[in-house]
Amino acid sequence: MPEIITAKSAGFCFGVERALQMVYEQAECHDRIYTLGPIIHNEEVVQDLESKGVRTIHDLKELESIRQGTLIIRSHGIAKSVQEKIEQSGLRIIDATCPFVKRIHQIVEKESREGKQIVIIGDPAHPEVIGIKGWCVSEAKIVNDAGEAENLVLDEKTDAVIVAQTTFNYNKLKDLVEIIKKKKYNSWYVDTVCHATSERQEEAVEIADKVDAMIVIGSFHSSNTQKLFEMCRQYCADTLYIQTVRDLDIRRLSGKSRIGITAGASTPKKIIEEVLLHVRAQFSGDA
Ligand code: SF4
Structure with missing residues (x-):
């Protein structure tokens, strides 16, 4: 059984957690909830929110046809001109831009x-x-x-x-x-790099440097996950980039004695745990 090292910093950052909480809270009490762009780069979460009536608006043009409801600005933030435009739309605005x-x-x-x-x-x-x-x-x-x-x-x-x-x-x-x-x-x-990001990157590199294979979990559209992957690959040639456990080619881990796992800021804990359990289950019979 290989040793598996999971990064403590893997998964949702403060800003994503906060934004998601705001959306779920709104969805519980109100109808007609919209987010300007997908709230996070994670299809499962976006689908779960859709099932609770939260709709993703992709651009301002789409917004023109909406007269009532609540619009949530995601953690990435928006330009001032866009903010002014949506303020004129008459919709209730919840700003989940990360502080x-x-x-x-x-x-x-x-x-x-x-x-x-x-x-x-x-x-x-x-x-x-x-x-x-x-x-x-x-x-x-x-x-x-x-x-x-x-x-x-x-x-x-x-x-x-x-x-x-x-x-x-x-x-x-x-x-x-x-x-x-x-x-x-x-x-x-002016130092504006988020500490959640730099800590996650430092820990990922530290783990990648001492393992034979590294798994980076997150959406292929997530910029912070892409960067984690790039960085880990510099320290560990066998770095795998997966979105969910379904993408994991377990054969690439065979014969490895140490495996590292990290994940981007928009990766839910559930997905990280699924990968961890799957890897453990595959190698549980190994000495
Ligand atoms: S700045 Fe970005 S990465 Fe950092 S906590 Fe906020 S949303 Fe997360």
Whole structure:
């Protein structure tokens, strides 16, 4: 039987847990509950909420046809212009934006209002980054890799404030900040990486470094799970990325003496436990 090490930090983070709790509470007491985008990157949870009458709205166009009900903003947050639009819709709004993300909105809004240039380190296509960008009063620059950091051009006469997507890979972020700081601009970095994310990443890497196989559980659409996978793969070549126990190819674990398990921030405990039980059951006869 291989030794199985499960990360203590695997599974829901504070922001996701909080947002989900808000949705379930609303669904218990009210009809016509909508979320702007799926509340988390987990199909099982989204389906469970649907069975309780919670509908996912995918864009503002869809919202135009809805006259009554409650709209919940998910933990990723939204741009200020989107918030203003939904405020005009007449719907009751519950803001489940994670307080750590809200803090970034406040920083970029204040600093850009005071005339600073804003640099966001993150994935430009990620909803959190789109939301952050939407709180800057001037156009923010987005940097996602070393090439973009090298090529970054700012106004030399204006101070710049650098923030990061909360779930950005911590090691990669340090390198990108370093590259930008070496330039002649007067810039400084405000630490906005979420501790839940950095702790999860550090623990995952620590485990990946000492096991023969690593299992990373989470949606293929989840940015923080994708990053966990990338990081673990650097330390453990046999890293498997699965959404649920159904994706697990158990043959890839045969002959391994130590197996690690971690999971992204939107992975329910139930799914992690199913994987753990399945791995244990498969190898329970081994000496
Ligand atoms: S990862 Fe961190 S910032 Fe993002 S929702 Fe979770 S607690 Fe909030």
